[in-house]
Amino acid sequence: MFSLLALASSLVWGVSDFIAGVKAKDRPAAAVVGWSQAVALLVMSVVIAIRSPHFAPGDWPGWALLAGICGSGALVCFYAALSTGTMGVVAPIASLGVLVPVILGVREGESPAPVTWVGIVIAVIGVLLASGPELNGTVSRRPVLLACIAGAGFGVTLYAIDRGSAYSVANTMWGMRLTSVALFGAAAIALRRAGGMRPADAPVLIVIGVADLTANLLFGIASSQGLVSVASVLGSLYPVVTAALAYAVLHERLRPIQIVGAAATVLGVVLIAGGSG
Numbered sequence: 001m002f003s004l005l006a007l008a009s010s011l012v013w014g015v016s017d018f019i020a021g022v023k024a025k026d027r028p029a030a031a032v033v034g035w036s037q038a039v040a041l042l043v044m045s046v047v048i049a050i051r052s053p054h055f056a057p058g059d060w061p062g063w064a065l066l067a068g069i070c071g072s073g074a075l076v077c078f079y080a081a082l083s084t085g086t087m088g089v090v091a092p093i094a095s096l097g098v099l100v101p102v103i104l105g106v107r108e109g110e111s112p113a114p115v116t117w118v119g120i121v122i123a124v125i126g127v128l129l130a131s132g133p134e135l136n137g138t139v140s141r142r143p144v145l146l147a148c149i150a151g152a153g154f155g156v157t158l159y160a161i162d163r164g165s166a167y168s169v170a171n172t173m174w175g176m177r178l179t180s181v182a183l184f185g186a187a188a189i190a191l192r193r194a195g196g197m198r199p200a201d202a203p204v205l206i207v208i209g210v211a212d213l214t215a216n217l218l219f220g221i222a223s224s225q226g227l228v229s230v231a232s233v234l235g236s237l238y239p240v241v242t243a244a245l246a247y248a249v250l251h252e253r254l255r256p257i258q259i260v261g262a263a264a265t266v267l268g269v270v271l272i273a274g275g276s277g
Helices: 002-023 029-051 060-084 087-107 114-129 141-165 169-191 199-225 228-235 238-249 256-276
Strands: none
Touching (some): 002 060, 002 087, 002 199, 002 228, 029 060, 029 169, 029 199, 060 087, 060 141, 060 169, 087 114, 087 228, 087 238, 114 228, 114 256, 141 169, 141 199, 141 228, 199 228
16 A cells, blocks of 8 residues: 555656746746745645644654755755756656665665565666666756755655654644745845745646645655655656656657656566565
């Protein structure tokens, strides 16, 4: 069951990232992240007020703080990379941040089954190839560098979400958003501007904020029910979705290597799901 939840988070993340990447083409990436995170904080505050008005005990605040700092920074870099580079190249590079929670999970004693390890390796390779990152000099260095930074941030964020979710998924999500909004709010006050957003931008920002929050919740539940090393790989298959949408909507060219990568990703998912149950 946790495999399906992790895969669902990947699907929602892929859609959210595509929409955010398109939006960041005509609005500052930081503004897109800040306002969408504010929407998510509002939604999460209402949910907690209705379902769980008392905060859970445990160390979730520290993990939520770490997830909020790393996650918001990673999103700014990622959306900026998506808006200036080829989505099919940027997305798989950023997704390799999944190696961070996988390595940390194994160091803390997690022991995936052999077939799961094979699936993880194939899925990671598939994610990298899925959108044809042909880094042969035709790809600008800036989006690639931003994608690498985003990947590292996403990796730490996934690990922090998993650890915080062990105490409370909802509280961790709320604390994570509170941290992000506080950071962007402070930046807006210091810079005396809020990114130039207009009322017409509200619907898209709401969709991005709610979708990203939903994906985080799905991942938090999945990782708390199974191995974070496995859940992180499954949750990081979003580049396939982002690349497919970029091909269908933006008409980005689908290279043969992308087809091979997508097929490898699907095979890896099957093996991971089979080994984890």
